[in-house]
Amino acid sequence: MVLDQTKKLLIVIIGALLNAAGLNLFLIPADVYASGFTGVAQLLSSVIVQYAPFYISTGTLLFLLNIPVGILGWLKVGKSFTVYSILSVALTTMFMGILPETSLSHDILLNAVFGGVISAVGIGLTLKYGASTGGLDIVAMVLAKWKDKPVGTYFFILNGIIILTAGLLQGWEKALYTLVTLYVTTRVIDAIHTRHMKLTAMIVTKKADEIKEAIYGKMVRGITTVPAKGAFTNEQKEMMIIVITRYELYDLEKIVKEVDPKAFTNIVQTTGIFGFFRKD
Structure with missing residues (x-):
């Protein structure tokens, strides 16, 4: 039991580090958005920078967005799953604060592809070992335990909003690169674990x-x-x-x-x- 929990904790740490690296070194500097709650956090951070006199980082917003979802998961899903999910989000936020937001390439397509791949490897490993990266994963678990709802529809709607908003804020070219990132992320997660609900x-x-x-x-x-x-x-x-x-x-x-x-x-x-x- 101790060995199993230690291995799961190590995987969650590695997954969070990879997710943070994909965001800080590729996606965020290129203004390309990730999927799910991470993409929402990126969008909110961009809006705050443009229209507010203060700045809130993507990692901080990601953690704040997951607080109500984490409470819901604790009450409806189970303590172990929720604890590892919130731990994953907290570690991602911490690593995003440690790693510099610097671009390794000026090619937007390379940033979109490599950012999507690296983040997806982190997410896929986390899912494979029985944890999650929070956000819509917890919502999906709640729906699975409550009613047999088509969770994929919610993923599609949220990611559609992210792409549309990216186009309005950053231009439609960035929205298309965001679509590339979402596609790459889905394919890599599917290869490592499974995207099927x-x-x-x-x-x-x-x-x-x-x-x-x-x-x-x-x-x-x-x-x-x-x-x-x-x-x-x-x-x-x-x-x-x-x-x-x-x-x-x-x-x-x-x-x-x-x-x-x-x-x-x-x-x-x-x-x-x-x-x-x-x-x-």
């Missing part, structure tokens, strides 16, 4: 009862079991089918590896669900 896991194992008990002890999910038989070995097994959110993938992988390292697990995208999913 819901996933179906099919687990073929000889220890179905033990895995079921371990899953029920960690998450509230329905499981369907189907008799299975190895074609080569003729061994009798069971195939467990379970639908999860992307934030539960790390916990499920850890449970299966601990209980039955020889189990075969196939993770596929779930495009839709009909019927009971979960209500806490």
